Amino acid sequence: MSQKFEEKPGEGTVKLRVRRGVGSDPATDRFDEFVVPMEKGMVVLNAIHYIQAHLDPSLSARWNCKAGRCGSCSAEINGRPRLMCKTPVESIEGDVVVEPMKAFPRLKDIVTDVDANWKVAAMIPPFTPKPGAGEIFRFYQQDVDRSREFRRCIECFLCQDVCHVVREHEADYVGPRWVVKAASLDMHPMDGLNRSKFMKDKGGLGYCNITKCCQEICPEHIVITDDAIIPEKERVVDREYDPLVWVYRHLRGSKEAEAQSFRATGGAP
Amino acid sequence: MGLRSDWKYLLPYELLEPNWRLWSFVAVLAVGFWAVVAFPVAQFAGYIDPFYSPTVLIVPLPGVFRLTCYAYRKDYHRHLFKHPQGCSNADRGEAAGRKYTGERNAVFQLENFHRYFLYAGIAILPFFYYDFGYSLVYSGQFVLRLGSLVLLANALMLTGWTLSCHAFRHLVGGNIDCYSCVAAGNARKGIYDKQSWLNSHHEALAWISLLTIVFVDLYLRGLAAGLPIDVTFLRF
Numbered sequence A: 001m002s003q004k005f006e007e008k009p010g011e012g013t014v015k016l017r018v019r020r021g022v023g024s025d026p027a028t029d030r031f032d033e034f035v036v037p038m039e040k041g042m043v044v045l046n047a048i049h050y051i052q053a054h055l056d057p058s059l060s061a062r063w064n065c066k067a068g069r070c071g072s073c074s075a076e077i078n079g080r081p082r083l084m085c086k087t088p089v090e091s092i093e094g095d096v097v098v099e100p101m102k103a104f105p106r107l108k109d110i111v112t113d114v115d116a117n118w119k120v121a122a123m124i125p126p127f128t129p130k131p132g133a134g135e136i137f138r139f140y141q142q143d144v145d146r147s148r149e150f151r152r153c154i155e156c157f158l159c160q161d162v163c164h165v166v167r168e169h170e171a172d173y174v175g176p177r178w179v180v181k182a183a184s185l186d187m188h189p190m191d192g193l194n195r196s197k198f199m200k201d202k203g204g205l206g207y208c209n210i211t212k213c214c215q216e217i218c219p220e221h222i223v224i225t226d227d228a229i230i231p232e233k234e235r236v237v238d239r240e241y242d243p244l245v246w247v248y249r250h251l252r253g254s255k256e257a258e259a260q261s262f263r264a265t266g267g268a269p
Numbered sequence B: 001m002g003l004r005s006d007w008k009y010l011l012p013y014e015l016l017e018p019n020w021r022l023w024s025f026v027a028v029l030a031v032g033f034w035a036v037v038a039f040p041v042a043q044f045a046g047y048i049d050p051f052y053s054p055t056v057l058i059v060p061l062p063g064v065f066r067l068t069c070y071a072y073r074k075d076y077h078r079h080l081f082k083h084p085q086g087c088s089n090a091d092r093g094e095a096a097g098r099k100y101t102g103e104r105n106a107v108f109q110l111e112n113f114h115r116y117f118l119y120a121g122i123a124i125l126p127f128f129y130y131d132f133g134y135s136l137v138y139s140g141q142f143v144l145r146l147g148s149l150v151l152l153a154n155a156l157m158l159t160g161w162t163l164s165c166h167a168f169r170h171l172v173g174g175n176i177d178c179y180s181c182v183a184a185g186n187a188r189k190g191i192y193d194k195q196s197w198l199n200s201h202h203e204a205l206a207w208i209s210l211l212t213i214v215f216v217d218l219y220l221r222g223l224a225a226g227l228p229i230d231v232t233f234l235r236f
């Protein structure tokens, strides 16, 4: 925290080091330095806008709402995936280093192409009303408490970026955002599908080693690992590993539909 | 940055890092094994050392319960296998070139049986309370001593850790999608919510309960060595 800034608003400057380049061309990959005047309450996105307006209009950055709602301005700030519009410059000690998300192909400067996510989204077996759900769904608050948490997701894909499986390995893992999505459907009181077999075989849930980086950085404070991933893993255990549950299910005759087929339009990124 | 609440800055950063949990677990296993074999102090003046509490010795299940615990899994994947070591670029360590199968290979798929070790963990909990009770009445009189409170604290922490388990969370209500559709749904949601609160402290309880076991062991060894560290509060 730079106290001097709080005491003298409008005074002082901050140095930004912004990683730039076009596509994956290594010849264009570089860090550019900019010195930007400090303003009270300024966030990293303000500094980027200042650069575009006064220092270098060719700097590309994606943003939309400036309020942490749209999930467009994701970047790696001083080595940590964060929203540029929610990161106060004051909270950073020393120079501000802004880089594009490493897990996705770069388009230009700090703008990345997150399209691979929509392919994964299309793989997740969609909401399927359970038999007898009727035309109008009636359920109680307590039934949707859990899946509501997941609806806070703004699809910033910072969790996908920080997840070492998505980032560092060519694994068929859908990634934390999409486990959150599957969990929000699985835990919905009116959904009739069981996505466990899908999550194990096609979703690659076993690749997650619950190291919780996604949970640490989610700007919406969704408790990704504890509330979505581990419960999904426990459901996979029910379905695929636990002999007692298996016996119980067969004696009782489970009526639950299983998501075997899905709209496959591509693999995980 | 902004992720830790302010009071936590007062503590050394390392103390809050989960690698402490991992390395203290390894150290406790090693030192504990050595001490249990080389210098047995199974019981002293009615206090039963948790390392020798019968089931703990007979069954290595508590160790496996810890090994497959989601908190410890996080620890060793981060700090032993370094997949990844940390979340920020500065300390994550590049793993791109190293083979990674996560929890999918033959060995790590065994993590999926964690719930069975939980059942074993719950089954042995009463023994720790038995040890507490025994320390009160072992002499034929009722005595309340500091050591008994230490045993009780250990039993409570072990209970907290065991009952805050993620597999237990699934069992007590996490497996229900529609609470208003099942019998006693409100009650089950209530239990689930309370357990969820406990579960959010699971990592801390995992570590504290490990330390309390060691503390009880050291306390008993101290008594056996003749240190004047026991206090009697009540006797009748």
Ligand code: SF4
Residues within 6 Å of the ligand: A152, A153, A154, A155, A156, A157, A158, A159, A160, A176, A177, A180, A217, A218, A219, A220, A221, A222, A224
């Ligand atoms: S779960 Fe959190 S980090 Fe992941 S995309 Fe949604 S809001 Fe972003």
Ligand code: SF4
Residues within 6 Å of the ligand: A162, A163, A164, A165, A175, A176, A207, A208, A209, A210, A211, A212, A213, A214, A215, A225, A229
């Ligand atoms: S907890 Fe799982 S999904 Fe989240 S970052 Fe770690 S490996 Fe990826």
Ligand code: FES
Residues within 6 Å of the ligand: A063, A064, A065, A066, A067, A068, A069, A070, A071, A072, A073, A074, A083, A084, A085, A086
């Ligand atoms: S600009 Fe919308 S989340 Fe940052």
